[in-house]
Amino acid sequence: MLDPKKLRQSTQDVANNLARRGFQFDIDSYSSLNESRKLLQIENDNLKNKRNKASKEIGIAKSKGEDVTEILKLSENINGLLANNESKLSQILSQIEFIELGLPNLLSDRVPDGKNESDNEVIRSWGNKKEFSFPVKDHVELGSNLGLLDMDNAARISGSRFSVLRGNLASLQRALIQFMLDIHINEHGYEEFYVPFIVNSETLTGTSQLPKFESDLFKIESDKSLYLIPTAEVPLTNLFGDQIIDIDTLPRKLVAHTPCFRSEAGSYGKDTKGLIRQHQFEKVELVQISTPEKSFDALESLTSNAEQVLQKLELPYQVVSLSAGDIGFGSAFTYDLEVWLPGQNAYREISSCSLFGDFQARRMKARYKNPNTGNNEYLHTINGSGVAAGRALVAVLENYQQEDGTIKVPDALISYMNKKIID
């Protein structure tokens, strides 16, 4: 959520910023709603003030045994006016809230202009793409030929966009997860968390998946409003909601491995084959909570923490800065890590590291006491994959494939796998 004061006072600046995303903010209707809100709220407060005073007088008069019929009448009169005014106000307020929850975050000045992903800016690249002396296969072919990837059975028992991994392939994914967790916990100073995979709608509103992107989520059939998490970002970040954090505990660095569930209703036809886009996948997620001054540094450190995983696995990748047209709803600035996939002859996203500024913190009321001002101020939230395990598995298969169709185990994973070849 954007700062409502800023929204009111610098409406045109906000609109200009949002326009970079291609988002059109209807200034006129927002301003007129706000004007009505202002008048109604002032009137409302005045009426309540009168009623409060009258009630107090009644209490005093009664204790003295005086007659109160006159003032009682006045008070009842006020209540009539108030009821009418209040229903109008609450209607306006809910309209304003609906608009505000639907506004994307303001972009950082560093976000490159652009309409879509083709305008993303490559910041740096790492590693050398391996030269293969034989025709490369993609991960589906590799996994299927080894008998370790079973898409048919997954489709039969669950549906499309699910997968079954067998034997060494299942172990390889688990090894990747364990490997990543170990790096972040032992080398990068993150604290490991185990969190619920089911969360309520308030939680998802806090991190801004709701109300706008409900169709991307799996909702649970229940009398409560519960959803499967689309990423560990949701429970982890919300740990700080409704709290005033002691500044001495900042920055906080959290890591969790969870499955992620995404309905992705809008993406049919994209990446239908293989493990790239699944309804369920494993991910190691990094979250940092910082003060506003240090949040860009936090993003840089979190991004380099994610990069370390790919470097240790010796997987070539590039870091791109998402353009205004491609960046996510709640993000002020995003680096994507794109890993090289020989089977697709392309770089594909394997991690997305975003700075949300106070956007999420405001929604979930995550604050800290700023000792300089003495005020409670909103924290900044940062998160990124460190990295997506399903896609890391794809990258290992395709980059470490050998002519005979077997897969060499990356050096970094040998101790986790206790073998050097997957066959």
Next chain:
RNA sequence: GGAGAGGUGGCAGAGCGGUUGAAUGCACUGGUCUUGAAAACCAGCAAGGGUUUGUAGCCCUUCGAGGGUUCGAAUCCCUCCCUCUCCGCCA
């Protein structure tokens, strides 16, 4: 699932229809005292919002959440959520 107890400020814990946003204690902040520290004493100290150039005033809201009764609710009624204890069941 059955029986009971309870949810109040950063924490502990009073209040149980009326000038109570809320006693008291702890913690915290400032001051006095002290060579310094501790102790003692004095003072301040909830959150959110509106108005406003304003961290000044003034005003509104908030005692788990949502309804209701009332001129007036932390206090009474209803529904829900959560926590704790005991029993049952279970990984």
